[in-house]
Amino acid sequence: MSQVQLYSRRIMGVETEYGITAVSSQKNRTLTPEEVARYLFRPVVQRYASSNIFTPNGSRLYLDVGSHPEVATAECDSLTQLLNYERAGDVMLNDLACQAEKALAHEGIDTRIYLFKNNVDSVGNSYGCHENYLVGRELVLRNLARQLLPFMITRQLICGAGMIARATAGNQPGFLLSQRADQVWEGVSSATTRSRPIINTRDEPHGDSHRFRRMHVIVGDSNMSEPTFALKVGSTLLLLEMIEAGVDLPDLELADPISHIRDISRDITGSTVLDLKNGGTVTALSVQEQTLAAATQWLDQRPDKGTPTEELRRVVDLWQRQLEAIATGDFSRVDREIDWVIKRNLLHRYLDRLGGDWSHPKLAQVDLAFHDIRPGRGLFPLLEAKGLVDRWSSDEDIAAAVLEAPATTRAHLRGQFITHAEHLGAPITTDWVHLKINAPQTQMVELTDPFAAVDSRVDALLDYLDEHAGEYGEH
Template structure:
């Protein structure tokens, strides 16, 4: 299993609230890279190719931001990931990883990268200088790891899982739909307000639930489906497919992120091994997505196609019983389910985002505030602030009221060092050593000094395989190029 995440961060300029987020996001990406990152090569991307066997590119309706419109706003990172502007948001894509713990670490590393970008923007502004030509200096930025702007818009926190092309996509989709509906009780981020505009007072488990409109869809910005059908594996197309999951929340809590990725990975493994989940199909999964999110008691009975009724916890227990146990995810999954069942959300306020946020909100409700009070809405927003000095999530961690899993030092190191057991290692090290010689790069290839190095397999070009070659950099470029050619590593 190969894992990866993509996070579109919320961005604002409190002192200039009408400033275009496309401009501010571009400031963030360009200030972070300061012209040192490699140009992203879009030639291998097919966002409108559908896993059901067709391509909608001739009907393109999804807005695309030209990466060259405001300067370089799309760069490859030293950790092998990607940082760019997408749909008026700064977006971080983590490098390819081989296990959910590693994926958690590199997902959290994105927060460090965004914080660095904010600091570098501020440094330019302090000198009354703009890194963007023909634009004023950027005002102070605020970055949030959330999924809603409170004005009706939602932006994504996507997960990616590589699976074998021999796996039937419809079987994969139908087996996962009930799980995705139910899993939000573990990996929801929590949200004040119900409805796309938050027009109905209340608190719910998921930030994305109100924006899920179909069971299956190719779209990611409208008509969103529980299952997304984009067929863009970023690997050998004849061998692999990539499940692009758009229904999840951006999570701060380590347990929420780890289980979001780990549970899904175990279930995909089980599906590929032939495990049957057809008896768990829901009668109306789109409606149940909201029903589960709105039910803080976790007792809502979901109606199955066969007429049975199971709660989200009971559905998750069925999945848990049918996957192959591992040493980390399976026991942790069981512990969280048990705690939610016996103690409700209060029992997991030290591990899960939606529970921790609701605990904070409840403390204010008990003092007489109503759920519609602006202070409650501010709690919702401040929880997801990535600035440790302002973030309520980070305050909980400092006060030992939120458990973490990955050490902060390991997360910080992941912001600048690539995973050692995937092709991200070679990509990231090239960015570190010779960014000025890289003509273009993407997930599947890097072009160095006119020589394209294809990497269709994710678990090649690892540290073990490429360190002897990388030892030639940056001092001996001719020998590096000659070795690439001699070893048949270039097209």
């Protein structure tokens, strides 16, 4: 075992950007994305005088560049907990969309708002789904990245969202495993928009910088399927644990990690050949198979903390079945769980009727509608409602995550503080680390340990709010 601290109980978070559009029955009244965003965030701005807030469940809700609503989950320390808070973001945005449609109708504008949890719009603009994993400061991120990159560029085999590729000068239209594979250009970089690396090295730990580092992964697709999301995060979690624990992993360092990521996305057989830095070669599928073999052995010795080992066995089971499906070409054992498999099957039903024309507008419509999160409208929510795809969590647990912050991390303190202040109408300011009372006198607490869900200093802040409750006006 190495001397690096093993974070079996690991803080994790996901940032999801959504695409928005609106369709009006009035041909002379078309809303731009900027206008849709203003209606969507109107209740937020009216209540908080800002379109960038932290919510009572500990998450961050804001309007990102390009009129993209974004939800960054509260800090979570287990896999299913993170899934619940990621899905809670869908619920919160759907509620805002419902309010926006009512406001538009009140103004005589008959409009339907659509929210897409995907990563590429109709003209090729990309927006992301970013994963965040806490790692120890003693880990050198670039060294860590060298071990992670072979896994990351091949991970699309198991958790890509799938999409139809448009015809370009070098490629015919067809099916891609990943929406993000064509959008990233570097393996490791401090940039996020200019070069779009797989792993971002910008040093923002949102905690004690002497102890923690935040590994920011921006290559992943947004997932509609709960089991696919669990596989994406769970497999990455297992690999991070093994690296920190000094497990003897196969040497899969690549000569040029980024060079084949687009080729892998176009090959559902996983047979893309990758050049190893040591001079050999390996297929994309083999990278995943070797990583899975190590993870399977690791489950027998990992400390059973954070995400329960039995839950990670579910991850490994799905991982195994998906790799077997790729190897054999028989996807029947995963066609209710893996995003790109579900979508590809759906597209092929239409493709056969359309003469095999991948460029047909009907296919593009199906591709986009798959990612519409609005219940009763989106194709994937419809499949879910009809029991045609499998779940990992439940509506009840997701609904609970909308209302309350995780009980086991720093987010609990933030959520408690926000909820208490809102009840009293008290002026406060919050971010990932700071809780601040703005009046009658400034009081602030800095929370540098993301694992800490109890803090006497926060209790004192709540007492201060109660002591001055009569000074905050009506609420």
